[in-house]
Amino acid sequence: MPPHRSRRRIPEATVARLPVYLQILVDQAGEGVENISSEGLAELAGVNAAKVRKDLSYLGSYGTRGVGYEVDYLVYQIRRELGLDHDWPVVIVGAGNLGQALAGYGGFNDRGFPVAGLVDIDDDKVDTVVGGIRVRPLDELAQIVAARNVSIGVIATPPPAAQDAADRLVKAGVTSILNFAPVVLSVPVGITVRKVDLAVELQILSYHEQRRAAASQGGQLHAVSTDRGRGATA
Amino acid sequence: MPPHRSRRRIPEATVARLPVYLQILVDQAGEGVENISSEGLAELAGVNAAKVRKDLSYLGSYGTRGVGYEVDYLVYQIRRELGLDHDWPVVIVGAGNLGQALAGYGGFNDRGFPVAGLVDIDDDKVDTVVGGIRVRPLDELAQIVAARNVSIGVIATPPPAAQDAADRLVKAGVTSILNFAPVVLSVPVGITVRKVDLAVELQILSYHEQRRAAASQGGQLHAVSTDRGRGATA
DNA sequence: CATTGTGAAGCGTTTCACAGCC
DNA sequence: GGCTGTGAAACGCTTCACAATG
Numbered sequence: 001m002p003p004h005r006s007r008r009r010i011p012e013a014t015v016a017r018l019p020v021y022l023q024i025l026v027d028q029a030g031e032g033v034e035n036i037s038s039e040g041l042a043e044l045a046g047v048n049a050a051k052v053r054k055d056l057s058y059l060g061s062y063g064t065r066g067v068g069y070e071v072d073y074l075v076y077q078i079r080r081e082l083g084l085d086h087d088w089p090v091v092i093v094g095a096g097n098l099g100q101a102l103a104g105y106g107g108f109n110d111r112g113f114p115v116a117g118l119v120d121i122d123d124d125k126v127d128t129v130v131g132g133i134r135v136r137p138l139d140e141l142a143q144i145v146a147a148r149n150v151s152i153g154v155i156a157t158p159p160p161a162a163q164d165a166a167d168r169l170v171k172a173g174v175t176s177i178l179n180f181a182p183v184v185l186s187v188p189v190g191i192t193v194r195k196v197d198l199a200v201e202l203q204i205l206s207y208h209e210q211r212r213a214a215a216s217q218g219g220q221l222h223a224v225s226t227d228r229g230r231g232a233t234a
Numbered sequence: 235m236p237p238h239r240s241r242r243r244i245p246e247a248t249v250a251r252l253p254v255y256l257q258i259l260v261d262q263a264g265e266g267v268e269n270i271s272s273e274g275l276a277e278l279a280g281v282n283a284a285k286v287r288k289d290l291s292y293l294g295s296y297g298t299r300g301v302g303y304e305v306d307y308l309v310y311q312i313r314r315e316l317g318l319d320h321d322w323p324v325v326i327v328g329a330g331n332l333g334q335a336l337a338g339y340g341g342f343n344d345r346g347f348p349v350a351g352l353v354d355i356d357d358d359k360v361d362t363v364v365g366g367i368r369v370r371p372l373d374e375l376a377q378i379v380a381a382r383n384v385s386i387g388v389i390a391t392p393p394p395a396a397q398d399a400a401d402r403l404v405k406a407g408v409t410s411i412l413n414f415a416p417v418v419l420s421v422p423v424g425i426t427v428r429k430v431d432l433a434v435e436l437q438i439l440s441y442h443e444q445r446r447a448a449a450s451q452g453g454q455l456h457a458v459s460t461d462r463g464r465g466a467t468a
Numbered sequence: 469c470a471t472t473g474t475g476a477a478g479c480g481t482t483t484c485a486c487a488g489c490c
Numbered sequence: 491g492g493c494t495g496t497g498a499a500a501c502g503c504t505t506c507a508c509a510a511t512g
Contacts, residue, residue, distance in 0.1 A: 010441075011480070011481070012480090012481095013480080013481060015441050016434070018437075018441075019431070019433070019434040019438065020418070020431075020434065022437075023416055024418070037492090037493065038493075038494070039493085044418065045418060046418045046420075048482075048483065050482075050483055050484070050485090050496095051481090051482065051483075053493090053494060053495065053496085054481090054482080054483090054495085054496080056495095057494085057495055057496075061494080061495070063493080063494050063495080064489090064490065064493085064494075065488075065489045065490050065492075065493050065494045065495080066489075066490045066491070066492045066493050066494080067490070067492085067493070067494090068492095068494085069494090081441070081444075082437050082440055082441045082444065083440045083441055083443055083444020083447075084437065084440060088436070088439075088440050088443065090436065097334075097338045097339050097365075098335050098339060100331075101331045101332050101334065101335030102432070104331045105331050105332060105432070107416065107432060107433050108432070108433065108436070111433040111436070111437070112437075112440075113433070113436045113440075131331075152436065152439050152443065175443065175446060176439040176442060176443055177439075178432075178435055178436060178439060182341065184254070184258070184278065184279060184280045186280075192439060192442045192443075194435050194439060196430060196432070196435060197253070197254075198336070198339070198341060198342070198430070199253070199341050199342065199345040199347070200250070200253040200254065201412055201428050201430060202322070202324065202342070202345070202386065202412060203252075203253040203318065203345070203346075204249055204250055204253065204428060205322075205386050205410040205412060205426060205428060206316055206318060206322050206346075206347075206386070207244075207249050207252075207315070207316045207317055208410060208426045209317055209385050209386065209409065209410055209426075210315075210316065210317020211317075212409060213317070245502075245503070246502090246503095247502080247503060247504090248503090271470085271471065271472090272471075272472070273471080282504075282505065283471095284474095284504075284505055284506070284507090285505075287471090287472065287473065287474085288473085288474080288503095288504080288505090290472095290473095291472085291473055291474075295472080295473070297471080297472050297473080298471080298472075298512060299470080299471050299472045299473080299510075299511045299512050300470045300471050300511070300512050301470080301471070301472090301512075302470090302471070302472085303472090
């Protein structure tokens with residue numbers, strides 16, 4: 001067995017960047033690049049080279065001094081660390097605008113997250129076909145989760161239905177939830193939730209725009225320059 | 235004029251939470267709640283009460299000791315700080331699955347971000363109507379931005395087209411970009427970019443799932459418990 | 469006397485700087 | 491010589507704890 005020493009705990013900030021490195025590395029591999037330096041990868045990822053090195057060091061010591069990192073091997077190691085060495089079927093709750101887009105979005109299947117099911121509470125939507133997936137009634141959620149061994153659920157319902165969706169997902173045995181509803185979910189300890197709120201993203205941009213406007217006409221403000229792990233002002 | 239002292243720089247982490255508080259406060263106002271304590275707001279937002287107080291303190295001292303915060307006034311102040319006292323029209327580039335969903339997603343219009351335009355490079359999509367918006371050719375982007383005074387652009391194109399979309403947006407005069415393409419954009423200094431990558435979110439969940447699996451069958455790992463500003467394990 | 473506002477301590481992340489190694 | 495791996499410093503954010511106060 002190769003030197004698999006990766007049972008340490010990886011900082012959350014690093015976990016959030018590994019997928020970005022992975023994407024870049026796969027692209028590079030596709031273009032025939034065999035080795036890459038922390039400097040090169042940093043450039044492509046838009047981050048600091050020291051950060052790249054520290055991030056990668058959590059996986060183990062897979063670089064070669066004076067040379068860089070072997071792209072293929074790094075891809076393998078990151079995949080392994082992220083648990084991407086096998087597929088994770090997901091179930092989507094809510095077949096509205098967003099749920100349909102997600103079900104039809106190739107990026108899920110392609111990147112290891114096949115849509116095992118798409119359910120909706122509305123009978124009018126049930127049995128319609130979206131992106132090759134037939135919408136199933138909400139009642140069948142538990143059955144789908146069990147049958148396909150789903151551990152990740154996606155909530156794409158209207159806000160008032162989101163908590164109920166979460167409760168059902170948890171009851172069905174799902175342990176990770178990606179929530180697109182602009183609602184703070186309450187879940188049992190041990191369940192991982194990530195929230196993506198499109199309007200919140202826009203409101204953060206609005207803040208920066210407003211600031212820019214105030215700066216250009218009003219008094220002298222400091223230059224805008226931020227990076228909170230996601231998003232940045234170049 | 236009320237005591238408007240808010241020209242200080244607000245930490246990025248706080249900016250990212252203000253929209254969440256705002257949402258909750260608007261809900262509460264709708265239910266007739268007139269005052270709320272940091273404790274109460276913290277509970278609803280799923281964060282620590284001290285954090286709420288510190289966050290709100292950046293807006294100025296708008297609470298009353300022994301009582302709490304007046305909901306309506308807080309709503310007003312947060313809106314003002316985020317620049318939400320007027321609408322921010324947005325233009326969406328890419329009328330595929332995701333672009334269509336975004337255009338049809340009520341949450342944008344409702345929360346102050348009307349869709350001023352939806353453009354696509356594909357002639358077959360041009361002139362189709364999506365969520366009440368007629369798709370326009372990509373060439374008309376600059377014209378739409380100028381005519382409707384758009385400063386926020388949304389990129390919903392396939393990955394290879396994203397950088398070109400960004401270049402065109404910047405050239406047209408847009409200064410903030412919300413990027414849904416799984417690509418690191420390169421933009422001039424002074425342009426704010428936020429990236430939302432759905433697959434990355436799933437990959438982060440995958441990491442936690444993988445860790446859970448390793449823990450339950452393998453050796454003794456520490457309990458999973460994370461919160462990086464977005465997403466959390468309860 | 470309940471609750472805010474905030475110094476100060478604590479903690480996680482980023483960046484620097486350089487020793488270690490190929 | 492070039493580049494990684496990593497202590498240590500710097501930074502920003504979170505949490506504590508309590509004085510200030512309506």
